[in-house]
Amino acid sequence: MESQGKTLAVVGGGAAGLAAAIAAGDFAQKRGFSLDIAVYERDDRVGRSILATGNGRCNFSNACIDAERYRNGDFVAEALGALERLSAGHGSGEPGNDPVHGFFRSLGLVWREEADGRQYPLANKASAVLDVLRAGAAGRGVREVCDSDVAAIDPPRKPQAPFTLRMVNGVLKRADAVVIACGGRTLSALDAAGVPRTAAKPVLGPLSVCERDRVVTRELDNIRVRARVSLLRGDDPCPVAAEDGELMFRKYGLSGICIFDLSRFALPGDRVAVNFLGGRTSGEAAADLESRYGRLSQRFGRLTYGDLLRGLLLPRVAEAVVKSRFINPYNHVESGDLPALAELLTGFGLEVEGIADPGLCQVRRGGLAVDALDSRTLQVRDAAGLFAAGEALDVDGPCGGYNLHWAWASGLLAGACAAAGLADGDR
Ligand SMILES: Cc1cc2nc3c(=O)[nH]c(=O)nc-3n(C[C@H](O)[C@H](O)[C@H](O)COP(=O)(O)OP(=O)(O)OC[C@H]3O[C@@H](n4cnc5c(N)ncnc54)[C@H](O)[C@@H]3O)c2cc1C
Numbered sequence: 119m120e121s122q123g124k125t126l127a128v129v130g131g132g133a134a135g136l137a138a139a140i141a142a143g144d145f146a147q148k149r150g151f152s153l154d155i156a157v158y159e160r161d162d163r164v165g166r167s168i169l170a171t172g173n174g175r176c177n178f179s180n181a182c183i184d185a186e187r188y189r190n191g192d193f194v195a196e197a198l199g200a201l202e203r204l205s206a207g208h209g210s211g212e213p214g215n216d217p218v219h220g221f222f223r224s225l226g227l228v229w230r231e232e233a234d235g236r237q238y239p240l241a242n243k244a245s246a247v248l249d250v251l252r253a254g255a256a257g258r259g260v261r262e263v264c265d266s267d268v269a270a271i272d273p274p275r276k277p278q279a280p281f282t283l284r285m286v287n288g289v290l291k292r293a294d295a296v297v298i299a300c301g302g303r304t305l306s307a308l309d310a311a312g313v314p315r316t317a318a319k320p321v322l323g324p325l326s327v328c329e330r331d332r333v334v335t336r337e338l339d340n341i342r343v344r345a346r347v348s349l350l351r352g353d354d355p356c357p358v359a360a361e362d363g364e365l366m367f368r369k370y371g372l373s374g375i376c377i378f379d380l381s382r383f384a385l386p387g388d389r390v391a392v393n394f395l396g397g398r399t400s401g402e403a404a405a406d407l408e409s410r411y412g413r414l415s416q417r418f419g420r421l422t423y424g425d426l427l428r429g430l431l432l433p434r435v436a437e438a439v440v441k442s443r444f445i446n447p448y449n450h451v452e453s454g455d456l457p458a459l460a461e462l463l464t465g466f467g468l469e470v471e472g473i474a475d476p477g478l479c480q481v482r483r484g485g486l487a488v489d490a491l492d493s494r495t496l497q498v499r500d501a502a503g504l505f506a507a508g509e510a511l512d513v514d515g516p517c518g519g520y521n522l523h524w525a526w527a528s529g530l531l532a533g534a535c536a537a538a539g540l541a542d543g544d545r
Pocket residue numbers: 129130131132133134135158159160161164165166167168170171172173176177178179266267268269299300301302303304305307308479480481507508509510518519520521522523525
């Protein structure tokens with residue numbers, strides 16, 4: 119039996135919240151049932167967080183999302199699978215196509231792919247993504263209620279009674295179902311009906327290194343190199359994580375996308391090992407250096423470290439790296455020095471102090487505990503009608519569109535399931 123005149127409150131008008139509201143509106147329109155959907159946003163406009171993404175271009179998804187790369191990857195895989203089945207069941211998905219891509223296609227967004235499958239709107243502006251979302255929401259009767267900072271979500275006092283949203287300014291709102299989509303930054307200020315959560319810490323940001331190693335990074339401030347970077351812990355020679363990409367030295371330490379990705383796993387005291395030779399092992403590098411040494415010394419006579427590394431590394435990088443081992447780059451290099459030099463160039467170690475600047479981090483690791491939710495619906499297990507999506511959950515992914523992809527996908531699943539629950543009279 120269908121219920122009439124139900125209300126759905128979405129807390130947070132960011133990526134997950136807007137996707138949830140549109141999915142709920144879609145469901146209600148298709149089923150022809152009346153659902154009042156309000157997005158409560160603490161800011162004076164929805165979607166500001168989307169505008170800041172991808173340097174203002176919004177890397178909104180990735181062509182090759184791999185659930186294993188997310189924190190709590192099993193949970194994410196189940197949720198993405200549930201969304202696929204749901205989209206196929208509603209006839210809104212195209213076989214073999216990602217539901218997130220189907221969603222944006224249905225809203226009229228056109229995009230293109232860059233390196234590593236990163237997807238950006240063709241218009242190259244994040245506002246293009248927000249525009250189609252707002253139009254999509256308006257077309258489904260979604261109300262944007264801005265300047266509404268939700269302080270607490272009180273659970274229903276008895277079965278079938280509504281949730282109560284308490285705003286910071288004292289205003290109360292009732293809703294039959296709620297989607298928590300407030301992101302990771304402000305989650306700690308929200309009393310989310312007692313849903314358990316893990317402490318949140320900023321990740322996907324630059325790393326600072328210990329004072330001793332800052333002598334090098336200060337000298338190389340703003341220099342970019344392509345390298346393989348590995349995160350090493352204790353005496354274990356197996357890296358905790360490894361990435362290839364562009365590394366940028368900064369006065370405080372290291373930045374660049376590959377460092378952002380390592381920052382998800384880094385702990386103070388870990389070491390970042392920089393391989394300047396594109397993943398060559400130290401043995402391979404020693405052999406390369408040996409033959410290079412032979413060729414160059416035949417032509418130029420005795421070589422200094424600087425002579426040997428000229429054309430292989432940027433001169434400032436070569437100098438700083440060699441000097442870090444108290445070797446004068448103008449000293450002559452002997453054949454017997456090459457194995458140690460190869461070790462240095464393939465595993466130049468810097469000790470991690472921590473996240474350099476939380477303000478530069480793209481996501482929070484931690485949030486609502488995934489065990490508390492049903493991965494097939496994103497409903498809180500002990501609270502019928504209460505759903506959660508996006509970064510509010512203890513899910514984060516690497517750079518490259520993963521985090522927004524999760525926000526849209528989880529928002530779509532939570533919104534559709536919330537509406538379906540109300541339509542079916544579950545609440
Ligand atoms: C600078 C930057 C660049 C990024 N670039 C990318 C990128 O290119 N690609 C990518 O995949 N990811 C990127 N990310 C990460 C991505 O933006 C987030 O993972 C994603 O926005 C999370 O979506 P969300 O809806 O869960 O949370 P948010 O986008 O944070 O949205 C939450 C919304 O809820 C509102 N809100 C919070 N608390 C309350 C409350 N109590 N009451 C009412 N409203 C509330 C907030 O104001 C906000 O509008 C970037 C992040 C940053 C900071």
